[in-house]
Amino acid sequence: MNSLHLKSFIRCKRKAWLDFKGKKSYEIWSPHKAIDKINQFQIFSEFCNSEIYTGLKACENGYQGVIGLKLRGNLFQNINAEIRPQLLVKTKGKSKWGQYKYLPAVYKLGHKTTKEHLFDLAFSSMLLESFQDSKIEKGLVISSFDKKVNVEEIDLNKKLRKKVLNVLLSLNECLEGFMPEITQDRKKCTICSWQKFCDKESKENGYLTDIDGIGSKTASLLISNGISDTQTLASYSEKKLGETLSKFKDQKYEKASLFVKQAQAYISGEPYRISNKNDTNDLLKKTFSGFYIFDIESNPDDKHDFLYGFLKINNLFTKKEDLIYEPILNLKKNKGESYRKIIEILFSQKEWPVLHYGETEKVAIINIAKNLNFSFEEIDSLASRFIDLHIFIRKSWILPLKNYSLKSVSNWLGFQWMEKNASGSKALYWWIQYQITENEIFLKKIIQYNKDDCFATLQIAEYLIKNQLKKN
Numbered sequence: 450m451n452s453l454h455l456k457s458f459i460r461c462k463r464k465a466w467l468d469f470k471g472k473k474s475y476e477i478w479s480p481h482k483a484i485d486k487i488n489q490f491q492i493f494s495e496f497c498n499s500e501i502y503t504g505l506k507a508c509e510n511g512y513q514g515v516i517g518l519k520l521r522g523n524l525f526q527n528i529n530a531e532i533r534p535q536l537l538v539k540t541k542g543k544s545k546w547g548q549y550k551y552l553p554a555v556y557k558l559g560h561k562t563t564k565e566h567l568f569d570l571a572f573s574s575m576l577l578e579s580f581q582d583s584k585i586e587k588g589l590v591i592s593s594f595d596k597k598v599n600v601e602e603i604d605l606n607k608k609l610r611k612k613v614l615n616v617l618l619s620l621n622e623c624l625e626g627f628m629p630e631i632t633q634d635r636k637k638c639t640i641c642s643w644q645k646f647c648d649k650e651s652k653e654n655g656y657l658t659d660i661d662g663i664g665s666k667t668a669s670l671l672i673s674n675g676i677s678d679t680q681t682l683a684s685y686s687e688k689k690l691g692e693t694l695s696k697f698k699d700q701k702y703e704k705a706s707l708f709v710k711q712a713q714a715y716i717s718g719e720p721y722r723i724s725n726k727n728d729t730n731d732l733l734k735k736t737f738s739g740f741y742i743f744d745i746e747s748n749p750d751d752k753h754d755f756l757y758g759f760l761k762i763n764n765l766f767t768k769k770e771d772l773i774y775e776p777i778l779n780l781k782k783n784k785g786e787s788y789r790k791i792i793e794i795l796f797s798q799k800e801w802p803v804l805h806y807g808e809t810e811k812v813a814i815i816n817i818a819k820n821l822n823f824s825f826e827e828i829d830s831l832a833s834r835f836i837d838l839h840i841f842i843r844k845s846w847i848l849p850l851k852n853y854s855l856k857s858v859s860n861w862l863g864f865q866w867m868e869k870n871a872s873g874s875k876a877l878y879w880w881i882q883y884q885i886t887e888n889e890i891f892l893k894k895i896i897q898y899n900k901d902d903c904f905a906t907l908q909i910a911e912y913l914i915k916n917q918l919k920k921n
């Protein structure tokens with residue numbers, strides 16, 4: 450076992466097992482991991498004034514920062530372990546190399562220092578101590594806020610080391626045993642490289658957490674009431690289920706009906722129409738004389754929207770290839786210029802609604818308008834043109850899907866992204882690559898991805914509008 454297995458184990462036991470024994474062909478490349486590595490290297494490099502070198506030789510030469518070291522050793526009871534310290538930082542002391550020693554350091558994204566960071570540091574220190582012949586009292590957690598490097602010192606005391614030893618024992622047991630169950634907390638799965646593999650098994654076994662809106666707590670409540678899988682849920686009485694769901698108080702019957710219908714749709718593969726004729730009618734009327742589709746690509750860690758994409762639709766009968774798509778790149782240095790272009794587009798068709806998927810786009814436009822000193826009334830009138838299709842579809846349809854993300858819904862409608870397995874995080878990865886290399890290929894990929902996002906949103910709009918037309 451190694452540091453990476455420990456990290457995975459803290460998140461999900463099954464992930465640690467799959468990382469160790471799983472068939473690699475079932476694993477999907479994760480842009481999150483790659484983004485993390487790039488950010489990590491940049492911050493470490495800044496922290497060590499660019500004096501970062503790789504491997505054992507770097508320790509012998511006494512460089513300030515050392516990465517890429519793998520150390521093996523015997524932990525206890527003949528358990529072999531390998532540590533892969535993210536970074537070793539030179540400090541005062543005495544070691545086998547001379548009048549200095551190394552401390553382990555880890556990178557932290559966000560504000561919260563978690564078990565993952567503490568355990569990683571403690572685990573690294575255990576093998577590093579004997580390797581460098583020197584005691585390690587503390588480890589470092591390095592992060593960056595507002596472009597400033599932050600360092601937190603962690604006391605690697607006995608209590609923490611004991612805890613880690615116990616976790617390592619359980620990890621060892623887990624890795625030697627059978628594959629653990631899928632985690633109850635499926636939120637963890639969204640950025641996991643084994644997601645596809647686990648999703649397949651979960652659907653085959655009828656896990657309740659596959660049903661939109663059912664988290665681990667609701668699933669346990671249902672199981673304790675004899676509703677153990679999606680099949681049972683789909684054929685359950687809505688009224689009886691409502692009585693069981695007392696934790697949802699006033700909404701309990703509404704939730705019960707949603708859960709049962711969602712389970713029925715999920716199993717049958719058939720969508721279910723919730724009757725709210727007025728809303729869809731409204732969409733039909735509002736978009737009749739033209740509309741925009743708007744989609745943003747952003748870097749949430751940096752709070753930066755790097756690309757705005759507009760698709761102009763004069764009417765739904767225009768051929769797709771004749772539609773005009775306009776990408777607006779938002780480099781930090783030309784912020785004013787991109788804001789001006791966005792407003793220009795929006796005001797070139799003052800009456801047109803702006804269709805988008807999710808809340809980000811509307812929030813971004815309100816912020817831009819504030820930044821440009823628009824009056825309250827102007828902001829209000831601009832914001833009122835935005836129509837969130839994500840809210841719209843959830844209000845009017847129950848779809849045979851696990852979730853209602855842009856990808857899930859439009860894929861179900863038959864839409865395909867040019868790039869296989871494309872995702873927002875992959876676009877972010879390309880953006881980071883573009884900033885480092887200035888290679889236009891990455892920019893082209895991002896723009897194509899954003900264009901596809903716009904067309905995917907259009908496909909959902911067409912579905913909503915055309916189904917309304919059919920009924921009338």
Ligand code: SF4
Pocket residue numbers: 461462463464467630631632635637638641642643644645647648
């Ligand atoms: S997809 Fe979910 S259950 Fe499967 S390994 Fe990843 S986190 Fe665990």
